[in-house]
Amino acid sequence: MSKATNLNQLGWKPVQIPDKLDDFEGLLELEELDGVEVKYESAGKLKMPVYELVKPDTDAKKSAEEKTDRKEAKQNSNLKRKQSPESQETNLKKKQGKKSKKNKAERQLKSETGGDDAEEIEFTGFGSEDDSDSTTQKSHSSASGNEFQALEDEDEANAVDVSKWSNIPLSAAILGRLSKLGFSAPTHIQELVLPVAMAGSDVIGKAETGSGKTLAFGIPILEHCLRNINKGIQALIMAPTRELAQQIYNHLEQCNPSTDIHIVTVTGGLAIQKQQRLLAKKPSIVIGTPGRLWSVISSQGFDEEFKNVKMLVLDEADRLLQKNHFEELHNIIDLLGNPKQTNRQTFIFSATFDAHLQENLRKKQLIDGNDKQSMGYLLKQIHFLGRPEFLDANPETSVATKVTEGLVECIPSQKDLYLYYFLLRYPGKTIVFANGVEDVKRVTPLLKELGVKAHSLYAQMEQKKRLQALERFKSEKDAILIATDVAARGIDIPSVKHVIHYHVPHTADMYIHRSGRTARGTEQGLAILMCGPKELNQLKKLLYRLKRNLDELTTFPVDVELLGRFQPRVDLGHKIVDLMRQDGRLGREEAWLKAAAEELGLESSDDSSDEDGGHSKKQVSATQRHQKLRVLRSELREYLNEEIRVGFSSRYLTSGLVNMADKLVKGEQHKTLIGLDTQEAIDVLKRKKKAKPQH
Structure with a gap:
């Protein structure tokens, strides 16, 4: 049965908006209705809509639903009889995997944004599900009231024994998360730091990259926040790069025992207005880079919120000493105030320390330092709650013990040849570190012309492109990342087989951090140092700081015959890249001259032609370059298609x-x-x- 009525007389019901969605961007009210049928009646040449309230036939509807349920149950029963136990188990795991990925992404969105700013989160777990599949899951979950059961079952299946954590006073919630994550025992740095940190002492920690130091300071922070829910910003974690800040966020979010503990990141490359709104909601933990965080604090007056911080972390503290970070970091530390008044605990971590400072810390002598670019000066500026404990998880060696180091000696003009030889002969996920941005911009297109999957990463890149480069490097098999030292920290990517130092690093600690991008977790890794004759003195200084000798580095064996066969390819690649870069420079210069001419009201010389009505000399030159480029690429394709x-x-x-x-x-x-x-x-x-x- 139905009854015609007009639009305003329909049974509209207001939609209940969650309290967390407090930023509607102009949206005032939502209403909804059901049980309405829309029909159209002719009125001259127009068709007018007529709305009719439909009275649901509950008995017929119930009968149809029961019939459908019986049909589905019969089909499922027949399907189970046909499937082997192994195939049933496989299908169950696939379904649980989909639900697990989706629920994890939803929790991450909820915890970081509180319902808005969803565009700042990049999801990777929804790609395998289409809309119809997710809709079916949602309706089924709502009907059964047990939408988290698959996730809980999977977590229980993956849980491990955590009895080896018994010497550390951890809550049951944290132990449960560690068990589900598969962390059966603490790492060496965690064994050293956690008992001291849980007792309330300040910590200065030294540990090699990939040793688990993030959870060494992360677990005490989560334990504190668990006891102080909804009490404002409790912990501030400072990191030198955006990538490291995001890496810390990911680790803490995985170990987060409560949805009431909100974690946000404040870094460059993202909308500052959204970060201001996130801080205004008073999250429990803030992870930031000094420049952006200080910009947000100083412009929006968050001083009072940060004066109540109870835990401060400076991760990769040696990098925070750089000139472009230290001023903002110093301002933030001053803002936090005296820890003896706020009872603030401080953690400072680094993979490297100056030998003299390290010796003083080990002997518990007074921290001293006058050089503003030294770790001693930084420690001198920080007012600790008490005498900090120096905990060294790597007292003997600097580079991770699972990293095998090698040396390739070659002249600078042949570095590209040796690099191409290594990447082609030994495929695998590889990071190539260069000292300058120009080298990254030159080597990356060269490798692409030679048919190698290469991506670039450097500080001046837009944040979106940086994230895209990292995501592609993670997902592609045997991918290559050409990067500056911005990728030397915070890039925790599993299965990186090789690290190649295209140039000798300027400092010993940078060599350590670069090499630490491989051999993560239980994996082995290889670090190759490429050195030219002019870099030999720099290499000796590097080894002296590492307390190593030159003869300790084994020369990596190279097939000279293969080098000779690769030489024509690399030479053609150089010519192509040089033409491309020349074309790019000329294009930028011409664009600048044209813009300047228009600004002055002059006629651009690019628009002029010769007396015969032909193209200008610049246009002819550009055409010749493009023709030459096509010829060179054609020659290179012949070499690349040739079997070796x-x-x-x-x-x-x-x-x-x-x-x-x-x-x-x-x-x-x-x-x-x-x-x-x-x-x-x-x-x-x-x-x-x-x-x-x-x-």
């Missing part, structure tokens, strides 16, 4: 130095270098190191 065969006859596969037929059958041959075995670079260097005579 090593050590065997193409006519007789079983002849020569290598029985190619046997290799083909066993699948042991290299993917692109036919006739060579697939080898891991780290194994090659270890064998060379083992065979090296001992002096």
Whole structure:
């Protein structure tokens, strides 16, 4: 049955808006209704809508639902009888995996934004689900009232024994999170720091990269916030780079035992107005970079909120000493006030310390330092609650013990050749560190022209492009990242096989941080240092600071014959990149001259033609460059399409130095270098190191 009525007489009901959605961007009110059928009646040439209230036939509806349920149950029963137990288990895991990813992303969105600013979060777990699938899951979950059961079952299945954490006074909530995350035992730095931190003491910690120091200071912060819910900003964590700040956020969010503990990041590259709104909601933990955080605090008057901070962390403190960070950091520390008045606890962490300062800290001598760019000066400016405990988890070595180090000696003009040789001969996820932005901008397009998946990362890039480069590097197999030292910290990407120092680093601590991007967790890693004759003195200074000798670095073996065969490719690549860069520079210059001419009201010379009505000289020059570029790329494609065969006859596969037929059958041959075995670079260097005579 239905009854015609007009639009305003329908049974509109106001929509209940959650309290957390307090920023409507102009939205005033929402209303909804159901049980309305829309029909159209002719009125001359127009069709007018007629709204009719429909009385639901509950009995018919109930009968139809029961019939549908019986049909679905029968289909499911037949399907289960046909499936083996193994396939049923596989399908269950797939469904649980989808729900787990979706629920995790929803929790992350809720905890960071409180309902708004969703565009700042980049999700990776929704890509495999289409709209119809997610809608079906949502309706099914609402009907059953048990939407989190799959996630809970999966967490319980992955839980591990955490009895090895018993010596540390942790709450059941934190232990539960550690168990579900698979952290069965604390790392060395966590064993040192957690008992001291939980007792309320200040900590100065030294630990190699990838040692678990984030949770060493993160767990005490989460424990404190768990006891002080909704009491404003309780902890402030300072990091030198956006990537490191985001990495800390991810780790703390994974271990977060309560949805009432809100964590936000305040870094450059994101909308400052949204970050101001996030801080106005008084989150429990703030993670920020000094420049952006001080800008937000000083412009919006958040002074009082930060004066109540109970825990302060300076992560990668040596990098925070840089000139472009220290002034803002000093202002923030002054704003926090005297810790003896606020009872504030301080944690300072770094992978490296000056040898003299490290010795003084170990002997518990007074912290001193007059150089504003030194760690001693920074520690001198910080007012600790008491005498800080110096905890050194890596007293003997500097570079992580799981990193195997090697050396490649070559002249500067051949570094690209040696780099291309290594990347092609030993494929794997690799980070190449250069000292300058211009080198990154030159090497990246060169490798792309040579058919290598290469992405770039440096400080001047837009935040969106930086995130895109990191995401692609993570997701692509055997991808290459060409980066400056901005990627030396906070890039916790698993399965990075190789780190290549394209240039000798300026400082010992930067060498340590760069090398620490590989061998994360339980994995092994390889760090190769490329050194030219002019960099030899710098290398000796570097090794002196590391308390190492030059003969301790094993030279990485290189196939000279293959280098010669790669040389024409690299030479063509150089010519192509030089033309591209020249074209780009000329284009920028011409655009600047044209803009300047228009500003002065002059006629641009680019618009002029010769007497015969032809193109201008600049246009002809650009056309010639483009033609030359096409020719060079065509030549390079011929080289890249040419198969490289090593050590065997193409006519007789079983002849020569290598029985190619046997290799083909066993699948042991290299993917692109036919006739060579697939080898891991780290194994090659270890064998060379083992065979090296001992002096």
